[in-house]
Amino acid sequence: MSDTIYPAESIYNLIPREEEKTMKAPRYMSKFREQVKLEKQSNKAPNKSMGPAKVDVPLPQKYLLKHSKEPKLPEKKPFKYEDDELHYKPPVPARTDKPLMGLHTNKNFIKTNAVENIMAVPKKPQPAYTDTKKGDKQPLENSGLVPKYIKKKDYGQTPEYLLQRREEVRKAQEEYDSYVKERMKEGAMKQLSGEERFKILQALKKNWDDLHHQYQGLSVVIDTAPKKYRKERLEQEMKQLERDIDMIERHKTIYISNN
């Protein structure tokens, strides 16, 4: 009871207390310490150096020369492409060079030449056309005078991609129709018959006519606020009717959901 009545303050908390010193946990010491020591002794100790390596003092004759400590670069070579030798013909013999003596061919040049010419197939003339009276010739092949386009294989046929698209559209329509039919079967929708549609259209148009009649009857000067509001209201209503009429006229079949 007394705990709930009074706050937690107490006079005894005022007694100054000695600050309790938090004892630190002992420092971490690896249990592999001895092992690591041994390993180091056996592996690394032989490689220990006792100060810098002992080397001979350089001789006075071999004094330090200028640039001797710079890195040595390779000798300079003239530049050469890798495939140079393929492109170049063997060099022309020098003027001083002397041909090898005593070399003769035994080929009968006259005879072989005659035979080759006799046996050769005559060259076909390239079809060409002349476009000037001086007889300047142009090759006929790509000039456009040869009927290449109409001789194409698939000339005059519907392209493949169009057929594919048409097929897709048809499928979508079929799906939609089947869906509508299903819904109709369930009784969720009903189709607006042509007669009804016509009636609605006529009624809308008549409304529009009435409004239009009123609109035409408005005074020429719109000077007061009520007149302005009236005109704006008529315009707005007519616009709305026009939109509705347009919508009904655009669609042949109209479905109305029952709910």
Add this chain to the structure above:
Amino acid sequence: MAEDTQEVPQLGLEAVIGFNGHVFSGLKVHPDKEHLIYPLGCTVIIKSLRSGKQTLLHGHTNNVSCISVSKSGRYIASGQVTFMGFKADVIIWDYEKKEIYARLLLHKAKVEDLSFSPNDKYLVSLGGQDDASIVVWNIESKEAICGSPASAQSAGHCLALEYTNLSDEIFVSAGNGTLRVWELDLLNRKIRPTECQTGQLKRIVKCLEIPNDDNYFYCGTTSGDILKVNLKTRLLSSCGPVKQKFSKGVNTLKVLKTGDILVGSGDGMLTLCSGANFKTIKSVQLEGGVTSVTLRGDGHQFYVGTEAAQMYSLSYTDFKPELTATNHNSAVKDVAFPFGTSELFATCSHNDIRVWHSESSKELLRITVPNITCHALGFMRDGRSIFSAWNDGKIRVFTPESGKLKLIIHNAHSMAVTTIAATNDCKRIVSGGGEGQVRVWEIFQDSYRLIETMKEHKATVNCIKIKSNDKECVTASSDGACIIWDLVRFVRNQMVLSNTLFSVVCYHPEEYQIITSGTDRKIGYWEVYDGSAIRELEGSLSGSINGMHISEDGKYFVTGGDDKLLKLWLYSDGEVTHVGIGHSGSITNVRICPNSRYIVSTSADGAILRWRYPQTA
């Protein structure tokens, strides 16, 4: 009584909490830099800065009004106030032996100020307004050399006195419209004044300060400015500060080696201002008007005493005040220990309640309610609240850690609430008022209910003690009756009548007997059952008994009263076993701590004394 004090052993004094901050320049550092000297009531206290050990110099018969320490530190002089028509003592104390070296008796009613000559040859003393004379004393022969009226007939009374630092023949006095340099003519046994010319300036000088080189001296005035006067020519050199004066007057001045001046003013501001143009360099606000500033050594550290009886120490470099001691600055009315511990105790006084740590004498909590006096206080047994009785007729209950006001009972008594006690179940408070009613209150968390008013006493109820089973209480009243009440039926069980103003009553722990005491200086033992007297003891020879408390085992009880003596009595034999000498005002209350380790006594001069409880078998 004098025989008594000689033959019975004395109680060991462990600590004194108290400082009379109203004495101007009363706080001094001894030249050995290790001791503070300050007045408390009729005593001068020497306190070691290192160990905190206090030595009390007893000898004055009334409040100490001024203190001076010689340059060498061999002597301390203190003056006192006394009643009109009596002579006021000046006592020179030997510092080494801590005893009276000479008692000088010439001034009437009050000694205003004292000053030693630089070579400890002479002491010059200034009498108060009713005396208005300056007397030069030879310290060696302990006799007066000569005297003279302090100021001219036309001028007002003198307030301050200061010896120069180099000459044993020249000193300065100042006061209301008077500023004089005196020269001692030893052959003719005369002192000759020279009036300093201040021109148009009319000031009341409160304090004087002469720097070491003796070229100039500074006077602090009640109007908050400082006069700088040439000591050779005796002409006013300068006066300042021009614009921002020190509000509530300059109470004390100290010149540092650098030439800058430390100024303590009446609004509690301690200011370091430049010696040339009196412009403020640094200042710090302290609690209560600054009354004394004293340098330790060359002035790297200084101590400040204020009217609120606080002591601060500051260092020259950072100028941050560090509170070294807090004390009550008016009569301490009551003291209480929490149940079962002697480490804490609470005291109450004008304006405030303070909770102290016994061992260190450090203040742990201060609850201040301005301008009214707390007459009595106590701790609830569970330690969850401090209840207190105030002279505005209200009972206030505070939380003990934060010191927040938890509950206030308005108009608890039509006159002041004079005493209060709580039952051991912490649910009821019994209070007594100045009109003589005893009321029982039920305390809830945020509310209270008056259960019963018991109207049998005809005068102030001074003490209430409740029996441990909470079914009976005893009240002591100034109408000469102690009534034992039934706290279940709220009727009187027994009444004890005596021709005295009962001030205090105690149950013996076995609760078959009560002991009472009052202004007839007698301690009465009474039977609780039928109210018959068992025994009567002579409690004191001179003054009424104000405080009494009985130890937990019931073997001893302790009394204190207007004779300023604390007496420990053996309950069964009715004999004084120990006497405590140390109080300089009449003792207002005494308590033995619950673990019987200390006795704490409070007195009307604002002191709290802690005594060792004698470990007798």
